[in-house]
Every structure is written in C-alpha cells, then in structure tokens.
Amino acid sequence: MAAETTQNTHARMQRLAAVRPRLVSFARLQLREPALAEDTVQEALATAIEKDDDFAGRSGYETWVFGILKYKILDALRAQRRQGKWQPFVDDGDNEAIDRQFQQSGHWQVAARPSDWGDPEATFANEHFWQVFDACMIALPDNIARVFSLRELMGLSTADICKETGLKENNCWVILHRARLRLRACIERGYLSEHAPQHGLSERGK
Amino acid sequence: MIKMMLCREATRLMSKRLDAPLGLGERLSLRLHLGMCRPCRHCNAQFDVLHRVGHHFDAEPNADKSDNAPRS
Structure with a gap:
C-alpha cells in the first residue's frame, strides 16, 4: 500500500471518529432504542472501515458513511418489525x-x-x-x-x-x-x- | 367562486405537497389560501424546515455547498 494511500486512510479514520456522534443521534431518532442505535452505528463504522478501498477518494465521505448507516438502520427496523416490537398504527381518531x-x-x-x-x-x-x-x-x-x-x-x-x-x-x-x-x-x-x-x-x- | 379553504385543510395540503404532487385544484386553493393567511405561511415555512432536517445530518462538514444543504 502506497504511503499516500495509508495517509488518506488515516485521515478518513479521523473523520469517522468525528462524525460518530452525529451517526448515533441520527440512529437514535430513527430506532428509538439507544443500545440498538449504538450497535447499528458500530456495524456501519465496521463496514465503512472494511470497505474503505471501495470509497477510493470520491468526494462526500460523510455522505457515503451515512448511506451505509441508512442501510444498517433499515435492516434493524425490519428486525424490530419481525420481532413484533412495533405497535400497529390504528387510526383511532385520537387527534x-x-x-x-x-x-x-x-x-x-x-x-x-x-x-x-x-x-x-x-x-x-x-x-x-x-x-x-x-x-x-x-x-x-x-x-x-x-x-x-x-x-x-x-x-x-x-x-x-x-x-x-x-x-x-x-x-x-x-x-x-x-x-x-x-x-x-x-x-x-x-x-x-x-x-x-x-x-x-x-x-x-x- | 372558490370557497375559501380553512387553515386546517390548508395544512393538510402543505404537508401532502412534500410527499406527492398536488392536483391543479389543490395547488390553486393552497396558493390562494397562503396568499391571504399569514399564520399558514409561517406554518408552510416551518414544514419546509422540517423537510430539510435530514440534509443537515449527512451533509459534509466542510462541503462545497454544491448540495444546497450547508451545515453550520
């Protein structure tokens, strides 16, 4: 691996650490279970590190990472739904x-x-x-x-x-x-x- | 003569327009209502703010603003 590439990778790891709090608050708002949100962000970060080569210096690193997180959140939501954790929406006229x-x-x-x-x-x-x-x-x-x-x-x-x-x-x-x-x-x-x-x-x- | 739409119904259209195209009649009556109702204009602007919150999470911190979603 060229020295320059290593340096870029290192810079991206720092950006990951910097964006993490935003990823967590985003996941919490969507999943509404703090522990599950943390786990989902962990998975997204692991995938981002693993697929670092795929990113290959295109612009919009944070957006790319958020894209990964969104996929992970959708998976987590589907699991929540399968596990029957969702209250069904009943239009009870409670307005x-x-x-x-x-x-x-x-x-x-x-x-x-x-x-x-x-x-x-x-x-x-x-x-x-x-x-x-x-x-x-x-x-x-x-x-x-x-x-x-x-x-x-x-x-x-x-x-x-x-x-x-x-x-x-x-x-x-x-x-x-x-x-x-x-x-x-x-x-x-x-x-x-x-x-x-x-x-x-x-x-x-x- | 078009019957003046009520605020509550106007907010329904303000919301729906963010999720689906409105019909011609809906667009016209919403525009007419907004022209005459200041609180509804504020509400409409507030719905727009809510519609844009997502961009402020995943926008680049030092982006070149090309995505129209600058972050603080």
Missing part, C-alpha cells in the same frame, strides 16, 4: 394534540398560531434548535415518529414507507401531516421560548 391547534371552525387557535421562525439557515445553525428538535422527536408516539423519520431523515418515498411498514399510502400522508403539526407546535414552544428544553440529547456533535 387531540392537533385538535388543540385548531378551532372548531378550522381556523388556528389564537394561542397556537404559527409564528415566524426567521431565516432557516440561522435556525439550522442554532444548537438550541437541534436540542428542541431531539426532545420533540422523543415526545412523539413511536409509530408516528417512525414514519416521519423514514420520510424526512432517511429520505424514503411514501411508496417505500408503505413497503417497509405495511401502511396504505393514504395513512402515511395522514401520519406525516400529524407528525409535522405536532413537531412544529412542540418546536415552537421550545425554540421560541426563553426556556431551555427539559432535555436534549447531548450526543449530537456541533
């Missing part, structure tokens, strides 16, 4: 968290009216936003959070989510609508208030 945001007439409740979060880039750059986001994701019921994160974190289409979960596409849209409304209300309470969130995951990197 309370959403009903609270609207008047009977269909207009926003005055207290729940969405306000301006400001420049999205500034929002994403704000550590407090991410702490609130983590806390609000944890507060979501598992089966709603799972569909939301499959869509918005894993980037699956709703058609693929149907395959993974056995849901009908229409149900997916209903769930995503609820998830977004609940998250926006939760984030707005936590993010715009002076209050720090009750707990944030400290795992997330910078």
Whole structure:
C-alpha cells in the first residue's frame, strides 16, 4: 500500500471518529432504542472501515458513511418489525394534540398560531434548535415518529414507507401531516421560548 | 367562486405537497389560501424546515455547498 494511500486512510479514520456522534443521534431518532442505535452505528463504522478501498477518494465521505448507516438502520427496523416490537398504527381518531391547534371552525387557535421562525439557515445553525428538535422527536408516539423519520431523515418515498411498514399510502400522508403539526407546535414552544428544553440529547456533535 | 379553504385543510395540503404532487385544484386553493393567511405561511415555512432536517445530518462538514444543504 502506497504511503499516500495509508495517509488518506488515516485521515478518513479521523473523520469517522468525528462524525460518530452525529451517526448515533441520527440512529437514535430513527430506532428509538439507544443500545440498538449504538450497535447499528458500530456495524456501519465496521463496514465503512472494511470497505474503505471501495470509497477510493470520491468526494462526500460523510455522505457515503451515512448511506451505509441508512442501510444498517433499515435492516434493524425490519428486525424490530419481525420481532413484533412495533405497535400497529390504528387510526383511532385520537387527534387531540392537533385538535388543540385548531378551532372548531378550522381556523388556528389564537394561542397556537404559527409564528415566524426567521431565516432557516440561522435556525439550522442554532444548537438550541437541534436540542428542541431531539426532545420533540422523543415526545412523539413511536409509530408516528417512525414514519416521519423514514420520510424526512432517511429520505424514503411514501411508496417505500408503505413497503417497509405495511401502511396504505393514504395513512402515511395522514401520519406525516400529524407528525409535522405536532413537531412544529412542540418546536415552537421550545425554540421560541426563553426556556431551555427539559432535555436534549447531548450526543449530537456541533 | 372558490370557497375559501380553512387553515386546517390548508395544512393538510402543505404537508401532502412534500410527499406527492398536488392536483391543479389543490395547488390553486393552497396558493390562494397562503396568499391571504399569514399564520399558514409561517406554518408552510416551518414544514419546509422540517423537510430539510435530514440534509443537515449527512451533509459534509466542510462541503462545497454544491448540495444546497450547508451545515453550520
């Protein structure tokens, strides 16, 4: 192995160590079992090291590693499902968290009216936003959070989510609508208030 | 005369548009509603923020911003 290659490999190992906290918080949000999330990240890191030659200096190393993690997460999710760990989604009409945001007439409740979060880039750059986001994701019921994160974190289409979960596409849209409304209300309470969130995951990197 | 859509229904379309193409009628009534309703415009922007959170995990820390998903 040429000296230069060894050096590149070494540099990538350092990048792996640096990206690890982000991999863990991503996996936790998706799998909602901290120990399983750790194991899944370990597997992804092992695969990334093993397949280091495959990467061969293309750009986007972190994105490549996240791609590996996403495959591992999907495997772990399928195992969770097989083991019967998923509560089936029952549309029991329990929309309370959403009903609270609207008047009977269909207009926003005055207290729940969405306000301006400001420049999205500034929002994403704000550590407090991410702490609130983590806390609000944890507060979501598992089966709603799972569909939301499959869509918005894993980037699956709703058609693929149907395959993974056995849901009908229409149900997916209903769930995503609820998830977004609940998250926006939760984030707005936590993010715009002076209050720090009750707990944030400290795992997330910078 | 198009009946004015209600906020709750508007949020359904704001959400659906992130997952599937809306029909012409849906697009028009959503646009009309957003034009007249500031809280819904904020909600729409918030849904967009939520739609982009995933990119902020796997984007390169020192990326050349070519993927439109700059990280802090």
